[in-house]
Structures are given as structure tokens and as C-alpha cells.
Amino acid sequence: MIPLIITMDLEVAEDHDLNAQDAILLRLKKDLNAENLPLTIFTTATAAEAFPVRLKSLQDAGHEIGSHGLNHSPEENYKTATAEHIKMWLSESTKRISNITEKKLLSFRGPGMSTSVTAQQHLIKMGYQTDLSVCSQRADFMLTAGGELGWLFSPRNTYQPSTYSALKKGNQPIKVIPMRTFGIPFISGSLYIFGLTLMKLYFCLLLLESKRCNKPIVYLFHSYEHTPHNIGKDNRPLRQKLYTKDHEKKYRKNLDFLKFMTSFSNVKAMRAIDYINN
Ligand SMILES: [Zn+2]
Structure with a gap:
């Protein structure tokens, strides 16, 4: 059975309609539950506080809530910040998110x-069991705040990181579940750029590798993405301007892709924590 972690x-x-960002969580909950698709949701503390009712109801419906840090500001970078800042952000965000959940x-x-x-060392102290930040072999690493050259050489399967590198195997008591890619990130952004057919082929390629080497597949x-932009200037990065602006189209496409991935009898969608515990 190949684990699929959605x-x-x-x-x-800030550049999307706030009410729509709240409402889309309700729609997602309905559609995902109808298809029996469990999510692992990484929320920032500010998002948890902006959408507390929806977040709690997603959790009550069986989805896992994890941490995506404090507020996603450009300064909040767990790769480059000082130890003091990292510890402060992790402690504060964990407290604020779990106040809601x-x-x-x-x-x-x-x-x-x-x-x-x-x-990772601070996450371990706080009782976290898994880190899904690493994108092994992601070629466009320079376009992502946490991206680094080391991603190209980091393990493709779940590993315990070492005490000297988050990207190398060791025996730290936390599991890194890498985003597996063959150069192109396996994320919805790629789906909107390359289309459903190519992404289906991409999934089959990852599936083939998973079958041989017993690795989970992670999608993000x-x-x-499924909400309208605020009226005004389109401040999206160049890469995102390649996507269609039609949020409804993106929603349908993403849902169709999720259904496709779970249509395989040997693929089992599960939450990150269920995968780790099994
Ligand atoms: Zn993010």
C-alpha cells in the first residue's frame, strides 16, 4: 500500500478576499469528506486565529492540524534566522495554534x-514527531525561501535527520517526510501550469518509484489559491502569474487531481501522523 499524504x-x-478564505474551508471540508480524503493541514498561528471555527471543524471532521509557524512574514525563515528567533517563533506559534485546536x-x-x-531540535523538545519542510531534488529551490542546494542531495525517503544537518540522515528523534520531486515540485502550482494530464503522468512516475522503494507520496x-484576488494590483510573483486567475477552475482541477490519485487501489490517503505511527 502506498501512503499518500495530502x-x-x-x-x-493579504491579496485575497478574507471572507472567501474563510468560506473555502467549509467547502473543502464538505468535498473532501464526501471523497473520504484526509488532509494534513499546516496552519500559521495568524490563520488559525483568523479562521478558528473552520479550522476546528476541519479537525473535528478527522483532518490533522499541524504548524506552519507564526505568520509567514518574509523574516520568519527557520533556515536562516538566529536560534533565539527560531525558538521564540516555534514556542509562540505552537501555543497560539493549540489554543484554538x-x-x-x-x-x-x-x-x-x-x-x-x-x-528540528526545538520541535523535538516540544513533542513534534514529523517535519515536512524538505523538498528533495526540487530543482527550483532558489525560488523558495527555505530552499537550498542541499535539497538536491537530500534523501528521497522518510528519514531521521542528523545533529549537523536537517538534510542528512542521523538519529534525531523526529521524522522528516520529504516532498518527493523529479525536479518539478509536486504541488498544485505545477498542476495549474502543466495541466491535469501531465500531472497525472507525474503522479504515475512517483507511484512507480514508491512501489519499488516503499516511499510515501506528499502533495501540497x-x-x-481557491479564492478571488482583491481588486487592485496583482502582486503575485512571476511564477504564480502563469496560473489561471480563475479560482473556481483551480478548485475543480485540484479536486479532480486528488480524486485521481486516490482512485488507485494500492494508494491510501492518510494523515502525516497516521503514516508515522504505522
Ligand atoms: Zn506557506
Whole structure:
């Protein structure tokens, strides 16, 4: 059985309609539950506080809530910040998110996929069990805040990181579940650029590798992608301007892709924490 971990990053997108960002969580909950698709949701503390009712109801519906840090500001980078800042952000965000969820947080993904030895050591102290920040063999690493050359050489399967590098195997008591890619990130952004057919082929390629080497597949999308932009200047980065602006189209496409991935009898969608515990 190949584990498929469907992850959703939940952050407040200032350039998208705020009410729609709240409402889309309800729609996602309905559609995902109808298809029996469990999510691992990485929320920032500010998003948890902006959408507390929706977040709690997603958790009550069986989805896992993990941490995506404090507020996703450009400074909040767990790869480059000082140890003092990293510890402060992790402690504060964990406290604020679990105030909403009333549950212990076990899974982490840094904003901009950023992580480090310092971050992982503090996560371990706080009881986190898994870090989903590393994107092994992602070729466009320079376009992501947490990206680094080391991603090209980091393990493709789940590993315990070392005490000297978050990207190398060791015996730290936390599991890194890498985003597996063959150069192109396996995320919804690629789906919107390359289309459903090519992404289906990409998934089959990852599946083939998973079958041979017993690796989980991790997919990522953001909830705000499915909401309208605020009227005004389009401040999206160049790469995102390649996507269609039609948020409804993106929603349908993403849902169709999730259904496709779970249509295989040997693929089992599960939350990050269930994968770790099994
Ligand atoms: Zn993010």
C-alpha cells in the first residue's frame, strides 16, 4: 500500500478576499469528506486565529492540524534566522495554534519550506514527531525561501535527520517526510501550469518509484489559491502569474487531481501522523 499524504498550507493571503478564505474551508471540508480524503493541514498561528471555527471543524471532521509557524512574514525563515528567533517563533506559534485546536501539534512545515537543525531540535523538545519542510531534488529551490542546494542531495525517503544537518540522515528523534520531486515540485502550482494530464503522468512516475522503494507520496496545495484576488494590483510573483486567475477552475482541477490519485487501489490517503505511527 502506498501512503499518500495530502497537505494543505493554511496562511492568511493579504491579496485575497478574507471572507472567501474563510468560506473555502467549509467547502473543502464538505468535498473532501464526501471523497473520504484526509488532509494534513499546516496552519500559521495568524490563520488559525483568523479562521478558528473552520479550522476546528476541519479537525473535528478527522483532518490533522499541524504548524506552519507564526505568520509567514518574509523574516520568519527557520533556515536562516538566529536560534533565539527560531525558538521564540516555534514556542509562540505552537501555543497560539493549540489554543484554538486544543490538541497537541505533532507535524510541522516551515513557511517557505524552511527548516534547520535548530528548528528540528526545538520541535523535538516540544513533542513534534514529523517535519515536512524538505523538498528533495526540487530543482527550483532558489525560488523558495527555505530552499537550498542541499535539497538536491537530500534523501528521497522518510528519514531521521542528523545533529549537523536537517538534510542528512542521523538519529534525531523526529521524522522528516520529504516532498518527493523529479525536479518539478509536486504541488498544485505545477498542476495549474502543466495541466491535469501531465500531472497525472507525474503522479504515475512517483507511484512507480514508491512501489519499488516503499516511499510515501506528499502533495501540497494552499486553500487561498481557491479564492478571488482583491481588486487592485496583482502582486503575485512571476511564477504564480502563469496560473489561471480563475479560482473556481483551480478548485475543480485540484479536486479532480486528488480524486485521481486516490482512485488507485494500492494508494491510501492518510494523515502525516497516521503514516508515522504505522
Ligand atoms: Zn506557506
